[in-house]
Structures are given as C-alpha cells and as structure tokens.
Amino acid sequence: MKARVPATIAVIAAALAAAASGLSIAQHSGRARTAARLAPIETVTILPGAFTFRLPGEYLRNGKPVDAPTRTVSFQAGFDVMKYQVTAGDYARCVVDGACEAADGNAAGDMPVTGVSYRDAEAYAAWFSGRSGESWRLPTDEEWSFAAAERLHDDALGLADDGNPATRWLARYRSEAAGQAERDPQPKPRGHFGANSRGVFDIAGNVWEWTSTCYVNATLAPNAAVERSVENCGVRVVDGRHRGYMSTFIRDGRSGGCAAGLAPDNLGIRLVRDEPALVALLGWL
Amino acid sequence: MLTRREALLGTAAGAAAAALLAATAATPALAEVQAADISTLPREKVTLVAPPFVHDHQQVATGGPKVVEFQLTVKEQPMVIDDDGTTMQAMTYNGSIPAPMMVVHEGDYVELTLVNPETNEMPHNVDFHAATGALGGAKLLDVNPGEHATIRFKATRAGTFVYHCAPAGMIPWHVVSGMSGTVMVLPRDGLKDEAGKPLKYDRIYYIGENEFYIPRDENGKFKKFDSLGDSYDETLKAMRGLIPTHVVFNGKVGALTGDNAMKANVGETVLFVHSQANRDTRPHIIGGHGDHVWEQGKFANPPAKDLETWFVRGGSAGAALYTFLQPGIYAYVNHNLIEAAELGATAHIMVEGKWNDDLMTQVKAPAPIAAY
Ligand SMILES: [Cu+2]
Numbered sequence: 001m002k003a004r005v006p007a008t009i010a011v012i013a014a015a016l017a018a019a020a021s022g023l024s025i026a027q028h029s030g031r032a033r034t035a036a037r038l039a040p041i042e043t044v045t046i047l048p049g050a051f052t053f054r055l056p057g058e059y060l061r062n063g064k065p066v067d068a069p070t071r072t073v074s075f076q077a078g079f080d081v082m083k084y085q086v087t088a089g090d091y092a093r094c095v096v097d098g099a100c101e102a103a104d105g106n107a108a109g110d111m112p113v114t115g116v117s118y119r120d121a122e123a124y125a126a127w128f129s130g131r132s133g134e135s136w137r138l139p140t141d142e143e144w145s146f147a148a149a150e151r152l153h154d155d156a157l158g159l160a161d162d163g164n165p166a167t168r169w170l171a172r173y174r175s176e177a178a179g180q181a182e183r184d185p186q187p188k189p190r191g192h193f194g195a196n197s198r199g200v201f202d203i204a205g206n207v208w209e210w211t212s213t214c215y216v217n218a219t220l221a222p223n224a225a226v227e228r229s230v231e232n233c234g235v236r237v238v239d240g241r242h243r244g245y246m247s248t249f250i251r252d253g254r255s256g257g258c259a260a261g262l263a264p265d266n267l268g269i270r271l272v273r274d275e276p277a278l279v280a281l282l283g284w285l
Numbered sequence: 286m287l288t289r290r291e292a293l294l295g296t297a298a299g300a301a302a303a304a305l306l307a308a309t310a311a312t313p314a315l316a317e318v319q320a321a322d323i324s325t326l327p328r329e330k331v332t333l334v335a336p337p338f339v340h341d342h343q344q345v346a347t348g349g350p351k352v353v354e355f356q357l358t359v360k361e362q363p364m365v366i367d368d369d370g371t372t373m374q375a376m377t378y379n380g381s382i383p384a385p386m387m388v389v390h391e392g393d394y395v396e397l398t399l400v401n402p403e404t405n406e407m408p409h410n411v412d413f414h415a416a417t418g419a420l421g422g423a424k425l426l427d428v429n430p431g432e433h434a435t436i437r438f439k440a441t442r443a444g445t446f447v448y449h450c451a452p453a454g455m456i457p458w459h460v461v462s463g464m465s466g467t468v469m470v471l472p473r474d475g476l477k478d479e480a481g482k483p484l485k486y487d488r489i490y491y492i493g494e495n496e497f498y499i500p501r502d503e504n505g506k507f508k509k510f511d512s513l514g515d516s517y518d519e520t521l522k523a524m525r526g527l528i529p530t531h532v533v534f535n536g537k538v539g540a541l542t543g544d545n546a547m548k549a550n551v552g553e554t555v556l557f558v559h560s561q562a563n564r565d566t567r568p569h570i571i572g573g574h575g576d577h578v579w580e581q582g583k584f585a586n587p588p589a590k591d592l593e594t595w596f597v598r599g600g601s602a603g604a605a606l607y608t609f610l611q612p613g614i615y616a617y618v619n620h621n622l623i624e625a626a627e628l629g630a631t632a633h634i635m636v637e638g639k640w641n642d643d644l645m646t647q648v649k650a651p652a653p654i655a656a657y
Contacts, residue, residue: 063650106369106506164640165647166612173614173635177543185368217651230653254368254539261614262543265368 041132042083043273044199046147050074054154056141056237056245057216057229065168067156069224073142079272081139081147084190084201085112085209086269091124099127104251105266107187112207114187114266118236118248121210121269128271135274141213141237143272151196151204153242176242176262185265208240208253208264215245240264323394323437327351333385336466336535337490337547337632339558342388344485345475350392352437357384358400359409359428361513364463366497366531367538367629371507373497374516375536376407376450376462382536383493383560384448384466389440390473396437397422403431406513408452409459413438414601415446415468423451440470445582445602449562457563458517461498461524463536465562467491467602472584476556476606478577479587484606486556490547492568494561494597494619494630495536496529529564532619532628541632547617549609551638557617558582560602568605569594569620570634572613575605594620611645612638 055068091113094100100123104115116124121138129136145152157171185206193205203209214236218229238244238253244264246253253264329351334340357378364375364382378384389395395416401409408429412421416438419425425436450456450464476484499507500519507530510516523530535541549555554576559568577588580595582603589595597603609615619630 058651060650060652063647163642164612166614166636166638166640169613170635170637173546173633177546180543181545186370219650219652228653230651 043080044083044147046075046079046081046143046198048074048076048078049146051146053142053145054156055216055218055226056213056243057218059218059220061220061222061224064161065165066161066220067158068218069220069226073146075143075146077275079143079274081143081200081272082270083199084270085207086124086271087111087190088113090128091116091269094124094127097127097131099130100124105187110190111187112190112202112266112268114207114268115251116210116267116269117251118210118246120251124269125271136271137274138210138212139270139272141211141239141243144209144211144239144270147198147200148203148239149197149200153204155243173262180262183265187266187268203270204239204241206241206265207268208238208244208266209268209270210246211237211239213237238264238267323352326394328354328396330354331387333357333379333387335379335381335385336383336493337541339386339388339469339489339491342471343390344471345483346390346393346471346473350390350394352394352396353387353389354396354398355387356398356400357411358402359405359464360402361405361407364536366499366533366536369507371499371531372509373462373499374510374513374520376409376459376464376513378411378450378464378466382463382495383491383562384464386466386491386558387468388471389468390471391440391443392473393440393470394437395440395468396435397426398433398435399426399428400433401428401430405430407455407459409450409464410452411448412451413446413448413468415440415442415444415448415470417441420451421448427452440468443470443472443584444579445469445558445560445604447560447562447600447602457524458521460562461496462513462520463495465495465560466493467558467560469558469602469604470584476577476584479590484577484588485554486606487553488549489556489558492534492541492557492559492617492632493536494532494534494559494566496561496564496628497531497533498523498526498528499530501530529624529628532566532621532624532630534617534630534632538629539631541617543633546614546633546635549634549636551609551612551636551641554606554608555634557605557607558602559597559605561597561599564599566597566599566630567594567620568597568603569618570607571616571618572611573607573609573615575607577606579604609634609636609638611641612636 050072052070053073054070059066059068088107088111089109091103095102103113107114125136191201193202195201196203214231214233216229216231219227221227235245235247238246253267331340360377360380363372366373410423410426412423416422422436422438426434428434446468448466448468450459478484500523502508575592575595578592578595579588580603615634617632617634618625624630
C-alpha cells in the first residue's frame with residue numbers, strides 16, 4: 001500500500017520535537033487572526049500512542065474472503081481533532097462564502113451537517129483552512145479509528161471458511177443490522193451521543209464521517225502479508241458505527257449502498273488539524 | 286383545508302344511497318334465504334396480524350364452507366415513512382400500512398366488522414375486490430367516527446384480491462394515505478401448478494407496496510401537517526402530479542430490512558403476496574426467481590413459470606411461489622430500480638443454508654488485471 005502523508009508527518013514530528021517550543025508564537029498569532037472571522041473551534045488533542053488497527057478494504061486469501069489483517073499503528077506526535085462534528089451552521093458559512101455546495105441534509109444550527117459527499121468534505125476542509133489560517137483536513141481511517149478508541153467497531157467476522165460464501169454475507173448483514181430497528185437515524189443536536197474516553201463527542205453516533213483513506217481490494221500471502229492490492233480512490237472509507245465504503249460523490253449512503261447491504265444513516269464531517277510547524281516543515285522537504 | 290364537518294357532509298349523499306341499498310338487501314325474501322343457509326355454517330374468528338406476516342391458516346381446507354369473522358379498526362395517525370423522519374398524516378386499518386392480510390377458502394363467507402372510533406376525523410368504508418356488489422361492500426360499510434358496521438360476503442373466486450377504503454369524493458386520498466390490504470381466497474384443495482399438481486408453501490410473506498405523495502415547502506423539504514384535514518389540500522395537489530415522493534414496502538422506507546428483513550432457509554418454499562392498490566409495480570427477487578407466479582393473483586388460472594420479474598397491476602395483488610436454492614442476502618425489489626433504490630421499494634430476505642457450487646461458483650476472485 002502507498003505511504004500516506006500522516007505517517008510521514010508522525011515521523012517528522014518525532015525527529016523535530018525539540019523545535020516545537022520555538023513554533024508556538026506562530027501558532028498563537030494564527031489563532032488570533034482567525035478569532036475575528038470564525039468562532040473558535042473546539043478541538044481534542046489525541047495524545048501519542050499506538051493501537052492495533054484492522055486494515056480497511058476487502059481481503060482474499062486462497063481466493064476466499066477473509067478478515068482483513070491487523071497492523072500496529074503508532075502516532076508518535078499525536079494530533080488535534082474537532083471535538084464535535086462540523087455543524088450545519090458551520091457548513092452553511094462555507095456555502096455563503098461560495099466555497100461549498102448546500103448540503104442535502106435538513107439539519108440547521110448546532111445539528112451536525114449531513115448529506116455531504118467526500119468532495120463536499122474536502123471543499124469544506126479547504127475553505128476552513130483558508131478562513132482559519134490553519135491546516136485542516138479529513139482524518140485517515142487510522143486516525144479516526146485511534147480517536148474513536150472504545151467506540152471503534154472491529155469489523156472482523158472471525159469466521160472459518162466453511163466453503164459457503166453466504167456465511168460471511170449473512171454474518172456481515174446481521175452484525176450491521178443488530179439493533180438497527182430500535183435506533184433513530186435522525187441526526188441529533190451536537191453532544192447527544194456523548195464523549196468517548198478521549199473526549200471526542202458524537203463519534204460513532206448516527207452520523208458517519210468521511211476519511212481520506214481509499215478503498216482497497218487485496219490478496220494476502222499465507223503469512224498474512226499483503227501480496228498485492230488494487231486501490232480505488234474513487235471510493236473512500238466512511239467511519240461510524242461500522243466501517244463503510246462510499247463513492248466520493250455520494251451524499252446519502254442509503255442511495256449509494258448496494259441493493260442487499262445496510263448503509264450508513266447519515267454522512268458528515270469531522271476534521272483534524274496539522275500543526276502549523278509541521279505543515280511548514282513539509283513544505284521545505 | 287377540510288374540516289371534519291365538510292368531510293362528513295361530502296359523504297352525505299353516499300350515506301343516503303347506502304341506506305337505500307341496505308334496505309333493499311334486507312327485503313324479507315332475500316334475507317330469509319341467506320339466513321337459513323348461513324346459520325348452519327361453522328364460524329371462525331380470526332385475529333389479524335400486522336404485515337409482512339399473515340395469520341395462521343390452512344392451505345387445504347379440511348371441512349366445508351364456514352363463516353370467517355374479521356375486524357378492522359380504522360386508525361388515523363401520523364406515521365414516519367422514512368429515515369429522515371418524514372411524517373405523513375396516515376389513515377390505516379388496524380394501524381399498519383398495508384392493512385393486514387385475510388385468508389379464507391373459496392366458498393367461505395367473510396364477515397367483516399369495520400370500527401371507526403369517535404376519535405377519528407373521517408368517514409371510512411371498505412371496497413373488497415373479492416366481493417360482489419355494493420361497490421365491493423363499501424356502500425354497506427360507510428361508517429362515520431363513532432360508528433361501526435358489519436357485512437358478510439361470499440368468497441366466490443380464488444385468488445389474491447386488494448381491499449381498500451373508498452369514501453365518496455375522497456377515494457384516492459384514503460388509498461394513498463395507507464388504507465389498503467389484501468384478501469387471499471385459496472382454492473379449497475390448495476394451490477396447484479399448471480398441471481394441477483398440488484403446491485405448498487413453508488412460509489408466506491405479505492408485501493404491501495404503497496406510493497406516497499408528501500407536499501414540499503418552498504425549500505423543497507417535506508412538510509409536516511398538524512392534522513389530517515390540514516394535509517388534504519396540498520396532498521391532493523401533490524397527488525395530481527402523479528410523481529410519488531416515496532415508494533415503499535410495509536409502510537416505510539427500509540421497513541423490511543435489517544432486523545426486520547424477511548427470513549427463509551434453503552429448500553423452503555415461500556409464497557410472496559404483493560399488493561399495490563393504486564399503481565403498477567414489478568416485483569423481482571435479486572438472485573432468485575418466481576417458480577410459479579400468478580401475476581394477476583387469480584388461482585383459477587395456471588401459474589406462469591420461471592419468471593424473472595412479474596407485473597402487478599395497480600389495484601390488484603399478485604402471488605409468487607419460490608423455493609430458495611442458495612443462501613445469502615436477497616433483495617426483493619420493485620424492478621423500477623429508481624423506485625427501489627431512491628424512493629424506498631427495497632426489502633431484504635436473509636436465507637440460511639448450504640451453498641450450491643453447481644448453481645454458482647467464483648472461478649476467479651477479483652485480482653489486478655496484470656496478474657491474470
Ligand atoms: Cu378511509
């Protein structure tokens with residue numbers, strides 16, 4: 001699989017940690033400049049750490065679908081993530097500025113924005129970065145999963161191959177359907193689903209969040225190493241109560257899903273912030 | 286806006302006509318003949334169940350004709366019809382969309398009591414397509430809020446037949462607001478194939494398809510009304526455009542998916558009864574077939590075989606028999622796929638059992654083209 005920008009950032013962060021104190025002035029002046037234009041955005045700092053991450057995508061071994069392998073992913077520098085999902089009110093300001101297209105969701109004010117595609121989410125991140133003078137982007141699937149902490153749903157099925165392809169289809173359907181009928185898919189005011197152990201609110205509630213991670217179809221070698229893979233960046237990972245894969249132009253997962261699967265209730269946005277110092281450093285490389 | 290008084294007045298002429306008809310029906314000669322025959326028949330009282338399920342019934346009748354008693358209670362109530370919380374001021378029989386399915390055998394008598402509680406706003410009735418005369422019984426069943434009435438009709442033709450509300454001046458509005466169901470009249474000796482050999486089912490599901498016309502506000506968002514009367518004017522305007530905002534199974538987008546998906550096992554034969562009281566539809570099982578299909582739903586005709594998609598005319602119910610041969614998740618759709626995927630006409634069937642490699646196998650799993 002391709003090396004990803006966030007991993008690069010983590011490495012640089014570790015190497016140049018000593019320089020961090022000298023960069024705090026630039027950071028502060030950046031914030032002061034934005035205060036007049038945009039309401040301050042609340043963030044949560046995800047502290048450095050490592051976790052076991054199950055790779056996204058579909059995996060085959062000996063021509064049979066299997067659970068994706070896991071990898072240890074470490075964040076040596078930590079990162080900042082929005083405490084709440086982008087609200088309809090936040091998003092509306094981007095629309096007023098002409099940088100975003102109106103969302104399809106019917107929420108307003110403090111409700112999370114819904115009915116937004118990956119393209120909309122990217123447009124919002126670009127606009128928000130420009131207006132705030134900071135560098136905001138969609139999280140990777142790894143970052144989202146780490147920030148979700150105990151709310152992360154492991155999509156492994158843990159099934160042995162029984163020669164019946166339908167066993168996995170039925171198990172997947174059952175796992176995604178569990179309790180679905182009792183749940184209310186209507187977006188709720190921010191904070192409704194509470195905070196997880198890292199202080200991130202509404203994560204894995206009923207609004208799925210776009211990530212920058214591409215969909216992948218992969219074949220595993222007997223030792224679980226990825227033998228070969230085909231990445232499709234026209235489809236990105238959406239994270240929520242369960243992990244999903246959506247084409248980048250889909251705004252309503254219920255239309256974008258397949259005929260016989262269960263789709264995310266809503267599609268929304270939560271951004272992560274790159275430290276200004278690191279963005280600058282990346283520029284030099 | 287339509288007040289309750291206006292709604293009631295709208296049916297005044299109809300009610301008078303009904304009274305006249307009722308008087309005709311009760312003329313001594315006619316009444317005596319019927320009473321003598323009916324009083325000797327056994328009676329059965331059936332408790333209806335909410336779709337997609339169907340009350341317990343015999344497929345082959347063991348005795349002679351009987352009188353089967355059913356009760357429908359009209360419930361006017363707001364109902365959520367999609368995951369966005371869109372709310373329709375609905376009119377229902379027994380609180381479900383579609384209304385419950387009733388099963389009898391050819392030659393039985395259906396005795397139906399219709400209750401219209403005082404808390405309702407509208408007059409209601411029932412037009413049974415399975416019945417003969419009096420506008421399908423509607424003329425004898427016009428009940429205002431606070432009234433109830435009972436009719437009895439003989440099930441003379443075998444098949445699946447729609448029933449729906451048909452109050453004078455407001456018929457389509459009541460129907461598209463949820464007031465339709467199905468009566469299945471089975472042949473006394475059960476279902477048969479084209480050669481007259483018996484056919485049996487292990488499970489039966491009743492899929493009622495409805496299309497809704499929800500008015501939108503100036504921003505294009507669906508409107509919510511405080512009462513049935515309030516919703517009338519704009520709903521009627523939306524109906525006249527003939528473009529539904531929702532096409533659903535079992536009253537709500539996604540009602541028969543997830544936890545509520547239909548279930549079956551490999552080797553089981555399932556009878557799917559599909560009704561649409563107002564508009565044409567075309568049921569299809571993605572990954573399956575219709576082994577024996579009565580498109581028009583009338584069992585005196587031989588079933589068509591091996592269909593991929595079947596056509597159910599608006600105002601009718603069809604029946605399709607299918608034996609599942611392969612496990613997995615099946616989608617049961619209206620094969621206007623825009624209506625299925627965008628407007629809601631998709632259900633799921635979870636089928637358990639052994640995979641049949643002979644019927645299908647994956648010869649080469651997806652892999653990069655270069656490696657081929
Ligand atoms: Cu009615």
